[in-house]
Amino acid sequence: MENILDIKNLRKEFGGFTLDNISFALPRGYIMGFIGPNGSGKTTTLKLIMNLMRADAGTIEVFGQDHIRFEREIKQRIGFVYDEPVYYENLSIRRMTGLISPFYAKWDQSLYEDYLRRFELNADQKIKTLSKGMRTKYALALALSHGAELLIMDEPTAGLDPVFRRELLDILLDVMQREENSILFSTHITSDLDRVADYITFIDRGKIVLSQDKDSLYEQYVLVKGGPGDLTDALRRELIGVTVSAHGFEGLASHPVQGEGLLLDKPSLEDIMFFHTRGDRHGA
Ligand code: ADP
Numbered sequence: 381m382e383n384i385l386d387i388k389n390l391r392k393e394f395g396g397f398t399l400d401n402i403s404f405a406l407p408r409g410y411i412m413g414f415i416g417p418n419g420s421g422k423t424t425t426l427k428l429i430m431n432l433m434r435a436d437a438g439t440i441e442v443f444g445q446d447h448i449r450f451e452r453e454i455k456q457r458i459g460f461v462y463d464e465p466v467y468y469e470n471l472s473i474r475r476m477t478g479l480i481s482p483f484y485a486k487w488d489q490s491l492y493e494d495y496l497r498r499f500e501l502n503a504d505q506k507i508k509t510l511s512k513g514m515r516t517k518y519a520l521a522l523a524l525s526h527g528a529e530l531l532i533m534d535e536p537t538a539g540l541d542p543v544f545r546r547e548l549l550d551i552l553l554d555v556m557q558r559e560e561n562s563i564l565f566s567t568h569i570t571s572d573l574d575r576v577a578d579y580i581t582f583i584d585r586g587k588i589v590l591s592q593d594k595d596s597l598y599e600q601y602v603l604v605k606g607g608p609g610d611l612t613d614a615l616r617r618e619l620i621g622v623t624v625s626a627h628g629f630e631g632l633a634s635h636p637v638q639g640e641g642l643l644l645d646k647p648s649l650e651d652i653m654f655f656h657t658r659g660d661r662h663g664a
């Protein structure tokens with residue numbers, strides 16, 4: 381399978397934080413959810429891909445090419461939706477787009493105008509008057525109108541209502557109708573991904589916890605529940621994380637576990653993230 385994005389041993393050190401030895405790959409034609417709690421290193425990783433920041437070590441290939449040597453060519457083929465305001469606040473949508481579109485060789489003005497209509501954006505409106513949802517839609521309209529094969533979005537659903545989130549996911553599925561397209565989508569709201577993601581990469585405290593296809597993830601992990609007396613020391617050692625209450629316990633294992641009276645269930649992505657990051661590790 382051809383990788384549209386291939387990250388190897390990426391490292392970036394800040395004062396109190398290290399993005400450490402990050403490696404993962406996204407095959408062409410798929411959607412990858414990039415999940416992790418706030419502050420885990422998602423934005424930093426995406427900025428490194430976009431060469432908005434220099435890495436201390438490691439390599440990044442996009443479309444099989446080094447992301448720095450071929451930065452100009454690569455950026456023609458990427459649509460990036462930022463998590464922070466990057467437009468001139470005092471300009472209208474029309475004027476802002478007029479500054480951005482000449483940069484793209486494959487800019488499609490009529491497709492762009494279709495997206496504005498579909499997203500109910502008024503080209504005469506000033507950027508500073510756009511709500512968070514409207515900004516995301518505007519960024520998406522720009523990203524989708526220059527023939528991008530790889531869409532990278534940093535928390536596009538954060539702070540947005542469920543109606544917009546549902547709408548966005550439908551747009552993404554629509555984008556994926558063109559089978560050569562791929563999407564890397566960071567979020568800390570994992571329920572967004574249950575419907576759309578093919579692959580999940582999970583980062584915590586600057587380290588990759590897992591990166592694999594979603595179906596194998598659901599097959600591999602088990603949610604284990606039981607009464608107060610069922611949590612033996614041996615069982616605790618098998619659990620990645622566990623929460624205990626007066627009524628019993630709930631924990632996550634990365635392999636099948638056996639025991640009298642235990643209830644085994646399929647975890648959600650949220651369960652997997654929660655027990656890796658928050659649940660008491662091994663009950664410690
Ligand atoms: P996420 O997007 O997953 O919430 P970030 O990548 O934004 O996480 O941040 C990861 C960590 O790196 C945080 O602790 C943040 O404070 C730190 N960080 C991010 N950018 C910088 C920077 N330019 N200088 C110093 N620290 C930074």
Ligand code: MG
Pocket residue numbers: 422423424463534535
């Ligand atoms: Mg972020």
